[in-house]
Amino acid sequence: MQYPHALLNKLTVFLLILTVAVLTILVKLGLWQLARGEDKTTLLAQMEARQALLPLSFELLQLKVGKEGVTGYRLQVRATPASSQIWLLDNQIYQGQVGYLAFQPLQVEVEKPWLLVELGFVAAGSHRDELPHITPLSGELNIEGRLYQKQINPLSQALMAEMGANIRFQNLNMPEMAKVLGHQVLPVVLQPEQLPSLTLPHPWQPFPLSAQKHWGYALQWFSMAAVFAGLMLWQGIKYVKRHSAQTVANSRSK
Numbered sequence: 001m002q003y004p005h006a007l008l009n010k011l012t013v014f015l016l017i018l019t020v021a022v023l024t025i026l027v028k029l030g031l032w033q034l035a036r037g038e039d040k041t042t043l044l045a046q047m048e049a050r051q052a053l054l055p056l057s058f059e060l061l062q063l064k065v066g067k068e069g070v071t072g073y074r075l076q077v078r079a080t081p082a083s084s085q086i087w088l089l090d091n092q093i094y095q096g097q098v099g100y101l102a103f104q105p106l107q108v109e110v111e112k113p114w115l116l117v118e119l120g121f122v123a124a125g126s127h128r129d130e131l132p133h134i135t136p137l138s139g140e141l142n143i144e145g146r147l148y149q150k151q152i153n154p155l156s157q158a159l160m161a162e163m164g165a166n167i168r169f170q171n172l173n174m175p176e177m178a179k180v181l182g183h184q185v186l187p188v189v190l191q192p193e194q195l196p197s198l199t200l201p202h203p204w205q206p207f208p209l210s211a212q213k214h215w216g217y218a219l220q221w222f223s224m225a226a227v228f229a230g231l232m233l234w235q236g237i238k239y240v241k242r243h244s245a246q247t248v249a250n251s252r253s254k
Contacts, residue, residue, distance in 0.1 A: 012239075019232045023225055030221035037214035047072030047206060055144055058108045058115070062186070069149055070188055071206045076144040077190075079106040082114045083181065084136040086166040092121060094203045099123040100168070102134050102200070103189070105181060106141070113184040116174075117143065118191045120200025131166050135197055145192035148206045 050072035056064070058077050064070050081104060088100035102119035122132045150172045159176035161169040167180070174187040191202050 023229055026221050026225035026228065030218045030225065033214045033218035033221060037211040037218065040211035040214060051146060065186055065188055071148045073147050075147050075190055077108050078140065078142050079108045079115065080140050081137045082107040086134050086136055088131060088166055088168045089172060090168055090170050094121045094201060097123045100132065104137055105185065113186045115186050116189050118189055118202060119198055120202050122200055131168060137195065143190065143192045145190050147188050147190055149188050
């Protein structure tokens with residue numbers, strides 16, 4: 001099937017523009033992942049420097065939390081459980097096991113925001129309807145540990161709490177959690193060094209993705225760009241050769 005020369009020119013221009021656009025997007029995605037990796041490296045260095053400092057007081061934490069991220073800082077508090085209800089963050093993975101990350105709200109000072117403490121990871125049972133039993137904290141507690149703030153996932157950030165004796169939820173959304181509790185909650189979690197009655201493991205994952213993973217994704221995007229560019233170049237060479245052969249054949253036929 002022969003196409004008019006003008007139509008072929010328009011098609012060629014369109015494919016050229018499309019190729020440039022796709023290549024630009026792939027390269028920009030790679031550069032974006034590189035930048036994210038550099039940001040994570042900076043944040044990790046900042047977090048390690050914070051852990052070397054003396055623990056914050058609860059008053060200083062309240063001042064900092066509204067002005068800057070506090071992931072990596074240490075905190076030392078004396079508190080009592082604000083509620084015996086356990087909150088279970090769903091779909092957590094630790095050492096190949098699927099389960100929950102358990103939390104309990106603490107009251108540090110009367111009329112002040114509550115502080116969420118991480119009780120640790122507990123594996124899920126064979127039946128989803130059966131939630132694991134965790135003994136809640138009780139009495140006055142002296143706790144020291146490190147702080148972290150979960151980054152918001154724009155695709156899924158709703159609390160989605162399933163009410164019961166213990167509460168299973170899907171995302172660590174502090175404002176929505178505060179509404180359920182009926183009390184203000186600081187937008188930060190305390191991961192303790194140890195708890196008096198619990199020995200659950202505490203996975204330390206302050207960031208959803210490490211710098212190495214971002215760099216790996218950047219390599220994937222750049223590889224896709226290289227493969228796409230090579231494919232388009234190959235198709236372009238084939239088109240030029242075919243067009244040249246057709247031009248020569250037409251000139252001979254005349």
